[in-house]
Amino acid sequence: MFFHMVLERNMQLHPRHFGPHLRDKLVAKLMKDVEGTCSGRHGFVVAITGVDSIGKGLIRDGTGFVTFPVKYQCVVFRPFKGEILEAVVTMVNKMGFFAEAGPVQIFVSNHLIPDDMEFQSGDMPNYITSDGSVKIQKDSEVRLKIIGTRVDATEIFCIGTIKDDFLGVINEPGAAA
Amino acid sequence: MSGEEEENAAELKLGEEFLKAKCLMNCEVALILDRKYEQLQQMSDDPMNQISQVFEKSLQYVKRFSRYKNPDAVRQVREILSRNKLAEFELCVLGNLCPETVEEALAMVPSLKSKGRNHDDDAIEKMLHDLSLIKKFE
Numbered sequence: 001m002f003f004h005m006v007l008e009r010n011m012q013l014h015p016r017h018f019g020p021h022l023r024d025k026l027v028a029k030l031m032k033d034v035e036g037t038c039s040g041r042h043g044f045v046v047a048i049t050g051v052d053s054i055g056k057g058l059i060r061d062g063t064g065f066v067t068f069p070v071k072y073q074c075v076v077f078r079p080f081k082g083e084i085l086e087a088v089v090t091m092v093n094k095m096g097f098f099a100e101a102g103p104v105q106i107f108v109s110n111h112l113i114p115d116d117m118e119f120q121s122g123d124m125p126n127y128i129t130s131d132g133s134v135k136i137q138k139d140s141e142v143r144l145k146i147i148g149t150r151v152d153a154t155e156i157f158c159i160g161t162i163k164d165d166f167l168g169v170i171n172e173p174g175a176a177a
Numbered sequence: 178m179s180g181e182e183e184e185n186a187a188e189l190k191l192g193e194e195f196l197k198a199k200c201l202m203n204c205e206v207a208l209i210l211d212r213k214y215e216q217l218q219q220m221s222d223d224p225m226n227q228i229s230q231v232f233e234k235s236l237q238y239v240k241r242f243s244r245y246k247n248p249d250a251v252r253q254v255r256e257i258l259s260r261n262k263l264a265e266f267e268l269c270v271l272g273n274l275c276p277e278t279v280e281e282a283l284a285m286v287p288s289l290k291s292k293g294r295n296h297d298d299d300a301i302e303k304m305l306h307d308l309s310l311i312k313k314f315e
Contacts, residue, residue, distance in 0.1 A: 002269075003200055035232060046237075047235075080186035082185040
């Protein structure tokens with residue numbers, strides 16, 4: 001789920017930037033430093049939408065760098081255990097399939113794919129029901145439930161399931177044509 | 178961290194910080210990111226240089242999965258859903274997935290039926306019906 005929230009960060013600025021454009025410099029640096037990063041606590045920072053306040057700077061002893069506490073609003077993406085969302089399948093293999101929902105990768109193991117779907121190898125590997133009515137392959141859109149998340153320093157990785165009511169393929173690539 | 182273990186969206190356990198934060202539906206995120214993308218485009222000739230992979234992937238994702246494209250429709254959706262005393266998170270899940278039946282809505286948002294809340298099936302059905310109307314007349 002995407003959230004809009006206020007976060008705080010201490011920004012260090014080199015003294016060469018001090019002058020009439022100090023605020024602009026600080027905001028530009030904030031965007032460069034923060035956008036696109038990921039933390040386990042807040043998830044992926046997608047975009048900064050505004051800067052609420054910049055506090056008083058504090059000169060660091062010995063270096064001349066100044067630290068400013070900055071409060072900013074941003075859009076973050078954070079997956080939660082138990083959340084249901086839609087995702088695009090990126091890779092299918094005999095262990096299961098990978099899907100992407102925005103910046104996050106979700107793996108659905110073949111144990112968590114309904115039992116009536118069989119793996120088919122080939123140049124377009126897929127999972128297909130015995131009657132051929134439902135097929136999961138690369139670029140399929142699926143609705144899945146997140147059952148576990150793993151967080152490391154720079155990435156969040158999720159495990160999902162489609163073995164539940166109202167989960168599974170939403171539409172197949174090329175189905176509309 | 179013990180908070181991490183407790184987390185469960187189905188019971189609305191998101192941690193204090195995220196419960197207070199404002200949730201965004203995919204269509205709202207699409208509006209925000211689109212605008213930001215335009216701004217970046219005006220500032221430099223080659224916006225792709227400045228854009229993080231996270232931004233790009235998010236923009237593609239929300240564009241693909243936005244149910245409502247028109248900003249007025251997006252506003253109406255939020256208005257209708259917020260009339261029903263939903264938590265922010267529930268509101269956005271419903272807005273994103275657009276369930277068609279009451280049964281489906283309850284499967285997507287199990288916390289609707291948790292105790293102490295008075296969402297009967299009729300109220301939910303009316304809400305879903307209103308949403309489908311917006312989609313139809315968008």
